[in-house]
Every structure is written in structure tokens, then in C-alpha cells.
Amino acid sequence: MLRGLLRHNETYLVLLILALCAGITLANPAFLTFENVAGFLKSCSMVGIMAVGALFVLVLAGSPDVSFTAIAQVVEYAIAIATLRWGGNIYVAILAAASMGVLMGLVNGVIIHSFRVPTIIVTIATFNIYFGMLYVITAGKLINVVHPMFREFGHALLFPQTSKIGGTYGLSLMPLVWLAVVVVAWFILRRTFLGRSVFAIGGNEIAAERMGVNTLRTRLFVFGFVGLLSGVAAVVHLSIVQSVVPNIIVGKELEVIAAVVLGGASVFGGKGTLTGTVLGVLLFAILNNGLTLLDFSSYWYNVAIGVVITVAITNSAYQQLRREKARVHVKVEAR
Amino acid sequence: MRIPLVLRRPSASRTLAVVLVAIVLFMSALNPQRFPTLGNLISMSYQLPIVAFLSLGMMVTMLSGGINLGIIATANFTGIVTVLVLRALAGEAADEAGVGVALLAMGGGLAAALGIGAITGWLIAYVEVPAILATLAMMTLLNGVNLVITKGYTLSGFPEFLLGVGNGMAWGVPIPFLILIAVVALLAILLKRTRTGLSLFLLGSNPIAARFSNVPVRAVLVRDYLLSSGFAALTAFIMMGQLNSVKANYAESYLLVSVLACFLGGVDPFGGAGSLSGMVLAVVILQVVSTGVNLLRMDPFFIQAMWGFIILVLIAATFLGGRLQERRRLRAARAAQQGAERPSGDARAAVE
Numbered sequence: 001m002l003r004g005l006l007r008h009n010e011t012y013l014v015l016l017i018l019a020l021c022a023g024i025t026l027a028n029p030a031f032l033t034f035e036n037v038a039g040f041l042k043s044c045s046m047v048g049i050m051a052v053g054a055l056f057v058l059v060l061a062g063s064p065d066v067s068f069t070a071i072a073q074v075v076e077y078a079i080a081i082a083t084l085r086w087g088g089n090i091y092v093a094i095l096a097a098a099s100m101g102v103l104m105g106l107v108n109g110v111i112i113h114s115f116r117v118p119t120i121i122v123t124i125a126t127f128n129i130y131f132g133m134l135y136v137i138t139a140g141k142l143i144n145v146v147h148p149m150f151r152e153f154g155h156a157l158l159f160p161q162t163s164k165i166g167g168t169y170g171l172s173l174m175p176l177v178w179l180a181v182v183v184v185a186w187f188i189l190r191r192t193f194l195g196r197s198v199f200a201i202g203g204n205e206i207a208a209e210r211m212g213v214n215t216l217r218t219r220l221f222v223f224g225f226v227g228l229l230s231g232v233a234a235v236v237h238l239s240i241v242q243s244v245v246p247n248i249i250v251g252k253e254l255e256v257i258a259a260v261v262l263g264g265a266s267v268f269g270g271k272g273t274l275t276g277t278v279l280g281v282l283l284f285a286i287l288n289n290g291l292t293l294l295d296f297s298s299y300w301y302n303v304a305i306g307v308v309i310t311v312a313i314t315n316s317a318y319q320q321l322r323r324e325k326a327r328v329h330v331k332v333e334a335r
Numbered sequence: 336m337r338i339p340l341v342l343r344r345p346s347a348s349r350t351l352a353v354v355l356v357a358i359v360l361f362m363s364a365l366n367p368q369r370f371p372t373l374g375n376l377i378s379m380s381y382q383l384p385i386v387a388f389l390s391l392g393m394m395v396t397m398l399s400g401g402i403n404l405g406i407i408a409t410a411n412f413t414g415i416v417t418v419l420v421l422r423a424l425a426g427e428a429a430d431e432a433g434v435g436v437a438l439l440a441m442g443g444g445l446a447a448a449l450g451i452g453a454i455t456g457w458l459i460a461y462v463e464v465p466a467i468l469a470t471l472a473m474m475t476l477l478n479g480v481n482l483v484i485t486k487g488y489t490l491s492g493f494p495e496f497l498l499g500v501g502n503g504m505a506w507g508v509p510i511p512f513l514i515l516i517a518v519v520a521l522l523a524i525l526l527k528r529t530r531t532g533l534s535l536f537l538l539g540s541n542p543i544a545a546r547f548s549n550v551p552v553r554a555v556l557v558r559d560y561l562l563s564s565g566f567a568a569l570t571a572f573i574m575m576g577q578l579n580s581v582k583a584n585y586a587e588s589y590l591l592v593s594v595l596a597c598f599l600g601g602v603d604p605f606g607g608a609g610s611l612s613g614m615v616l617a618v619v620i621l622q623v624v625s626t627g628v629n630l631l632r633m634d635p636f637f638i639q640a641m642w643g644f645i646i647l648v649l650i651a652a653t654f655l656g657g658r659l660q661e662r663r664r665l666r667a668a669r670a671a672q673q674g675a676e677r678p679s680g681d682a683r684a685a686v687e
Binding site for chain 1: 404462463464466467468469471472474475476478479480482483486487491586591594595598604623634637638639640641642643644646647650651653654660
């Protein structure tokens with residue numbers, strides 16, 4: 001059973017996270033408090049939601065989508081302005097953001113399917129278009145005042161407590177949105193034919209097609225879903241920061257993809273788990289939070305992430321290499 | 336009679352050359368006072384080498400089926416190490432240091448870049464980490480290291496010689512442009528006339544076949560990433576001359592531009608195919624377009640969006656062109672088959 005566990009990438013991640021948590025807690029006991037954990041769960045929920053979408057694309061295409069941050073950025077701006085002008089409530093806002101995201105994601109899907117080009121190239125193009133046009137239209141103006149409903153949504157707390165210095169803290173709704181997204185994604189990926197199709201196409205598209213998988217529909221679904229998650233992530237982000245800086249989300253795409261890859265998703269497609277993805281996001285969040293608690297300057301964050309990614313991918317590639325060598329060995333003996 | 340290969344195959348480079356001429360004419364017509372001038376030509380040949388070296392550094396990795404996402408980070412790292420060595424050697428008077436010290440500092444920067452290239456190459460060739468991951472990790476790591484070293488500040492104050500590399504002029508031609516010409520010539524020889532260059536193409540089109548053809552796959556891969564990092568270092572020296580400073584995150588937007596240049600130049604992102612002439616034309620096209628649009632005082636973000644549109648149009652054009660060709664080939668094959676089966680009159684009757 002132990003050997004079975006050791007074969008899973010997730011096991012290493014859990015061990016790494018536990019070691020990290022133990023180390024940080026020893027250095028600063030404030031780490032393992034409800035207040036702190038709730039805080040960093042809230043701050044990483046946007047990345048967590050987007051990571052689920054990035055996982056879907058990586059499994060399907062074996063080539064990352066890089067446009068989802070631009071989609072989220074555009075949606076965030078549009079939603080902030082639209083709610084200021086027309087009001088509404090948070091449910092309408094989420095619905096509108098999600099639909100807008102779906103439309104923008106579908107553009108990727110349609111182009112990729114009809115022209116048979118690598119996802120990364122198409123999404124680089126759409127990234128530039130979405131982000132460039134956002135700046136052209138808005139002139140890069142910040143939005144400092146947003147509709148109060150985002151504040152209500154972002155500040156709503158479960159299990160509210162009063163801290164020593166008089167502030168209140170508790171579990172924000174944002175991680176719950178993330179959790180809901182993960183559950184829905186898990187259901188789709190593991191319990192529906194659609195999810196099976198995503199893995200099948202990622203493993204071998206021609207074989208999947210012959211098996212009767214509708215590649216067009218699956219592809220459109222995945223890119224639409226990524227767009228939807230970008231829209232939801234945009235609302236979550238807007239509710240947390242309550243202002244729009246038009247280049248704040250853009251630039252996070254590689255970090256999100258790195259978290260997904262750290263979670264064990266294959267860059268060749270057809271392989272990846274939601275557990276791994278969530279763990280990858282958590283690991284980054286814990287690293288970030290830990291560095292802050294240990295009084296490191298924020299400059300070290302990228303170094304730490306870089307080291308972790310390097311070690312993780314080297315380890316998983318090395319494991320793969322050993323497994324392959326072992327397989328060859330068996331074959332030789334059998335002869 | 337043998338028809339030369341260049342004429343037999345519809346070459347991508349020829350299409351690119353036509354596109355280039357068209358764009359130059361178009362830009363000149365839009366802006367006759369400022370675009371077709373000697374001054375503009377010179378300023379373009381100052382800017383061109385930066386994009387060109389980054390794109391070539393990207394191209395050599397794509398030929399082997401890889402990618403180098405860390406190329407910009409490596410360039411910035413090179414610049415920063417160069418400044419560190421310079422300050423260590425010359426202290427406060429770094430901007431008055433002699434040629435020897437400047438060369439030593441650049442040597443230090445180059446060594447740092449090659450070190451990064453060696454590590455990346457080792458990870459990809461020996462540990463068999465997928466290139467996109469290894470370089471993504473290297474990029475994140477280097478971006479962090481760059482920030483930690485510089486603390487986000489801009490470092491400046493370079494000796495005359497170092498500035499001259501990026502900013503000087505010789506015989507009326509910008510020095511970086513001369514360097515570019517020399518490097519492209521060397522790269523052409525490397526790719527077409529050396530064992531390493533040919534192995535690179537072999538490796539990119541079929542790594543397993545390459546291994547069984549006795550190509551030292553791993554050594555070639557390491558050399559490939561060393562070369563790519565060398566291009567990053569060259570970029571760094573030229574940028575230092577032109578910007579008179581180094582920073583942790585200069586030129587980050589060029590990462591996508593260099594991928595775009597490879598795509599435009601006809602390099603197969605899965606490896607094994609791509610021509611240097613196509614790349615050079617692609618880079619020149621990118622430069623002409625961006626200068627032309629800049630001279631029209633357009634919004635830089637509009638230009639960014641335009642790059643996106645250009646990629647999409649290219650994707651569509653490549654796809655439709657390929658399909659057209661296939662259909663033509665199919666029709667020719669069918670006609671040949673029918674011609675072989677029956678006399679031609681019957682074939683026409685059958686079609687009718």
C-alpha cells in the first residue's frame with residue numbers, strides 16, 4: 001500500500017505541504033491559526049478557480065491555455081462597470097460574468113478546432129487581442145469605486161470571530177466558491193461521458209474520435225468551461241479587492257499553469273487530477289503566506305516557487321525515467 | 336530535367352518576402368514623410384537585433400521540438416550578472432572602466448547565461464523533463480533571483496565600450512546590426528553545415544529515429560539550450576547599450592513576440608522544420624510593422640491586439656492554404672488514376 005501511495009504525485013505534494021506547514025508553524029505559531037488559514041484560503045481562491053480550468057485544457061490538449069487571465073481581466077472590468085451602471089445583485093453578476101467568459105472562451109475553442117493549431121499559439125493571440133483591446137477601450141483607467149454588493153459578498157463571513165485587536169475574521173465565502181467549482185469539475189471529469197472524453201482526446205485524439213467521442217463538442221465544452229471559470233474567478237477577485245486595476249490578473253497565467261503542472265498534470269495531455277491541482281495551488285499559497293510570516297521580502301516568493309517547481313518536475317521526470325528503465329529490464333529478462 | 340528545389344516547392348520564405356514588400360509599401364504610403372527615410376531605417380536597424388536574437392534563441396529550441404520560455408529571464412539575468420561583475424571589478428567608477436574590465440564583465444554575464452543554458456539543457460536531455468516545464472521553472476526561478484538581486488531597482492552606469500555594443504555605429508551602420516548579420520551568417524553555417532545543426536533537425540522531426548541513427552541526442556540537446564542562452568546573452572548586451580540600464584523585468588512582453596516570430600517564420604512548434612531565411616524575414620516584418628504603427632502614433636496596446644489578430648489571420652491562411660493544396664493534389668491524383676484506367680475521351684464522358 002505504501003508503494004502504491006509513493007507512485008502518486010499527490011503523496012509527495014501532501015508530504016511537502018505537511019513539512020512546509022510544520023516548519024513554518026515552528027518558526028511562527030501564528031501560521032496555524034484559524035485566522036491565518038482562512039486568510040490565505042481566501043487569497044488563493046481566484047488562482048484556485050482558474051487552475052481548475054487550466055487543468056481541463058492541459059488534459060484535453062496537452063498544451064496550455066494562456067488566455068484565461070486576459071478573459072478574467074476583461075470580464076472583471078466589464079462587470080465592474082455594468083453593475084455600477086445597472087445595479088443588480090451578486091447572482092446576476094456571477095451569471096453575467098460567467099456567460100461573458102463562456103463566449104470569450106468559445107472563441108478559443110472554435111479557432112483551435114477549426115484550424116487545428118496548438119492551443120498555446122491561439123491563446124497567445126487571443127490573450128493579446130483581449131488584453132490589448134481592453135486597454136485601448138478603457139485607456140487603462142483604474143476603477144476605484146465598485147458596486148457595494150461585491151464588498152458584501154467579499155466580506156461575508158462564516159463562523160465570524162473577533163480578533164484580539166478588535167477586527168472580525170472568519171471563513172470567507174470565496175474558498176467555498178472555489179470548493180463548489182472543484183466539486184462540479186470533479187463530477188464532470190470523473191462521472192460523466194464528457195469528462196471521459198476530455199481524457200480520451202488528451203490521450204489519443206484519433207483513437208477517441210474512432211471510439212465515437214465528439215471532439216468538437218468536447219473541445220467547445222472545455223474552452224467554454226475555462227471561460228466560465230475565468231468569469232467566476234473575476235467576480236471572486238473583484239469581491240476581494242473591490243477595485244479594478246486593468247493589469248492585475250494578467251501575468252498570473254504561468255503561475256496558475258505551474259500550480260497545475262506541479263499537481264501532476266501531464267504537459268502531453270490525457271493525465272491530471274483535481275486533487276493534485278488543488279494541492280499545487282495550496283502549496284504556492286502556503287509558500288507565499290509562510291514567506292510573509294517569516295518576514296522574508298516578497299521578492300523571495302518567485303525564487304521559492306521556482307525552486308519548488310524545479311524540484312517537483314525534476315522529481316516526477318526522474319520517477320518516470322526510473323519506471324521506464326524498470327520496464328525495459330523486465331522485458332529483457334522475459335526473453 | 337531537375338527543377339531546383341526552391342522553385343519546385345511553394346516556399347514560405349517567398350510568401351514572406353512578398354508580404355514584407357507589401358507592408359513596406361503600405362507603411363510608406365501611409366506615412367511618406369517619416370517612414371521611408373534613412374533616419375527611420377537606421378533606428379529600425381538598432382531595434383531589430385533585440386527581437387531578432389530573442390527569436391533566434393527561441394527558434395533553435397523549437398527546431399528540436401522544445402521551447403525556451405526562460406529566454407527573457409536569462410537575458411535579464413545576464414545583464415544583472417554583468418553589472419555585478421563590473422561593480423566588483425571597477426567599484427564606484429564602473430562607468431569609466433576600460434575595455435578590458437568591460438569585456439571581463441561581459442564574459443561573466445555570458446558565463447552566467449551559459450550556466451543557465453547548461454542546467455536547462457541537462458534537465459531536458461538527461462532528466463527528460465519536458466522543455467516547456469523546465470524552461471517555465473527556470474523562468475520563474477530567474478525572475479525571482481533577478482528581483483532579489485536588484486530589489487526591483489534599475490541598475491545603470493556602464494563603461495563606454497559596453498554602451499557601444501548596443502548603441503554605437505561603425506561605417507555608418509549600427510553596431511548591433513553588424514553583429515546581427517555576422518551571427519545570422521554563423522548560425523546559417525551551424526544549422527546547415529555542421530553535424531550539430533543537422534542533428535538538431537533530425538532530433539526535432541523524430542527523436543527516436545535520431546537516437547537509432549547514432550545521433551548523440553543528449554549532447555545535441557544540451558548544446559541547443561546553450562546556444563539559446565547565448566542568444567539571450569547577446570540580447571542582454573545590446574539592451575544594456577540601448578537602455579543604459581538593467582532591471583529584473585525588462586522586455587517581458589518580447590516572450591510572446593519571439594514565439595510569434597517563430598510561428599510567422601514557419602518554424603514547426605513540434606520541431607524538425609524551420610528555415611533561417613524565414614525567421615529573418617519574419618523578424619524584419621515584425622519590426623517594420625511595429626515601427627510603422629509606432630510612427631503613426633497608435634496606441635501601443637492597439638499594436639498588441641493587432642499582433643493577436645495577425646497570428647489568427649496567419650493561422651487561418653496557413654490552414655486554408657494547406658487545404659487548397661491538398662485538394663489540388665487529390666484532384667491531380669484522381670485525374671492521373673482515371674487517365675491510367677481508361678482512354679481520355681471516356682474519362683471526360685465519365686466526368687460529365
